[in-house]
Amino acid sequence: MTGAYVPRRDRLWFTRSRRYALFVLRELTSVFVAWAVAYLLLMIAALAGGGYDGFVALARQPWMIAVNGVALAATGFHALTFLNLAPKATVVRLDGWRVPAWMIQGGNHSAWLLVSAILAYVVLRSP
Structure with missing residues (x-):
């Protein structure tokens, strides 16, 4: 056996x-x-x-x-893939209408770029 x-x-x-x-x-x-x-x-x-x-x-x-x-x-x-996965984890509905994934991704990436630009301005400006 x-x-x-x-x-x-x-x-x-x-x-x-x-x-x-x-x-x-x-x-x-x-x-x-x-x-x-x-x-x-x-x-x-x-x-x-x-x-x-x-x-x-x-x-x-x-x-x-x-x-x-x-x-x-x-x-x-890591951040990029996290933001790209957000529409799969978050379903946003406005008045019964489901917000498309590209809008959620676009909003996430836009917010990331805006915050990065503000931080770059604060850090890199001359004293």
């Missing part, structure tokens, strides 16, 4: 479909979103604790610039 049937596991199941691959990639970008939050908290702690020069020295390291560049791209991808 043989042992119990153990099905073969396919560890790369998500590579068989573009949709699944994008889903897994989006979930993996959460790690870089968490890094961006941790990095921001480290910067705030350095500002509050007086160790800002040490933080700037760390931030100037080439490997740190590379990590933050990847984190920026991953966070942008």
